[in-house]
Amino acid sequence: MAQKVSVDISRRGGNSLDGAQSCPGCKELLSPGDLSGNSMVCPHCGHHFRMTARQRIELLADPGSWSEIAGNLRSADPLEFFDLRPYPDRLEEAEYETGLSEAMLTGRARMNKMDVIMAVMDFGFMGGSMGSVVGERFWRAAAEAMDTRFPLVVVCASGGARMQEGILSLLQMAKTTCAVELMAEAPIPFVTVLTHPTTGGVMASFATLADVIVAEPGALMCFSGPRVIEQTIKEKLPEDFGLAESNMDHGQVDLIVPRTELKDRLVQILGLLEGGVACALQPLWEEKTRPAGRRGAFAQAFDRIKALANAPWRSSQR
Amino acid sequence: MTELKRLPTLPGVHLKDEITKISQRLKELGRGRHLDKAVWDKVELARHPKRPYTLDYIENMFAGFIELHGDRCYGDDSAIVGGLAAYQGRTLMVIGHQKGRDLASRTKRNFGMPRPEGYRKAQRLMQLADKFGIPVMTLIDTPGAFPGIAAEERGQGSAIANSLLCMARLNVPTVAVIIGEGGSGGALALALTDRVLMLENSVYSVITPEACAAILWKDSSEAHLAAQTLGMTSADLARLEIIDEVLPEPRGGAHRDHAAAARILKDALEEALRELETMNPRLRKKERFEKFRRMGVWKENGLTLF
């Protein structure tokens, strides 16, 4: 699914901090101060510019409350992957350019004094692609959430799988999904924020498995990237293809929240998710209402397991 | 040498680095040329038009099979087939990607590329199986999930994600066999199982080699190189412990003898189920989670961990 990395981010404008840039939404000339003072949102038209992971943490976490989890994990190069450049080179460059250790940062934080576990992706780090470290950090963040029983908030931004880790990157979808299932059993409130762009393997795993899926206005969110689809169906895509608003129309997200309100709304959602009353119920089938002589499917399965355990081929094998 | 000519056009590269890179590249090319053929042969075998597909295996493996249709939400996706089969004193739920052989059936099966309703049908069938303690076998053979506007609108990403979640949640024993092309998330969506087996000449990859080459080399004709560096053959995947077992194919490949290929698959299935069915169900499920939790290679405090 890494072919879905091909996301056109140029139309969204860069996030260069040196000098003014024109807003892709309204063509107004914006100074860096205009943007950073307004959560990287255009004050004129509300266009949401891309945010780095650090800016995102600043936006969402109470000042001084962030403490990183699994920060000591780094990508390896198990396939000795080599295209036009070796993978370690690309990693080094991404680290240098973003000042991050990987495409996802995980940590503990407080949001309006509420304790949370947070995972934040950065599209600037190799397109926010999911490799082994992103998968493992997600797992550890989920584990921390289960240990502490704090809710998990994940801010997604990803072009898909990390091609340079080949099949290992694909399997991170399975790995993160297993972590989500463990949280569901617990249960731990789990909310994702889909930011521009969230595509490919991230979209087809934890991003869409949250209890509540929040999207940022104008964020592209899809499994297959626009270019791949255009090449396949040989048609031009509609202007609003895959955007948060279009996904809302098709029932794929719970709510769209402008960035300036994001923190308060997330805290509100998490609070509501935690506000249930206990109603643990014994499974109804354990009550003695079953007609005598009829054994249930699980009992039958157990009988079969017992029978198999005693089967002749087992003793002959041992 | 075309690659070498391309190198100096990369921006911001210092001369010293460049020399190292060129020499590394040469080494790689050397290695590439040497291994190329075997890897690419496997890619072609995995896509061989006469290779047995899911329904061929079902026909050859099971006496009684009832195909079940539809996702109860939107439609029936012919790119995924599924149903109940009688198998050695028990019932199995068999679900797999299905390709077509002639133009009409290829179109009907959408070249084995499922839409969301396919993955939702699969979930429905797996939940049905779970309810009655019926083990699940999946057969993987797809170039990938279908990339289309309508598929996206109906939540392709969410359908795949929920199929994965559904498989993680199952209490019954589960076995996946990669029988041809294991293309990306569209393949993985049916392969989160207790055991993942793979036919010798199948491939399983995060991206097609053509698409990978188009992105990384800006040239899809480098697909053979991409195939090699992606590590998509059964041997590569066994080495990386992504799959549990490689199943040998009839001489020359599975397409030479469908019945023999089905026998191999049947034997392997029997062995896997024997092992799984005698395990404590809780332990079996726990091991599934632990297996996928281990997937990945990273460095921690400077040490490389597998």
Ligand SMILES: [Zn+2]
């Ligand atoms: Zn604007």
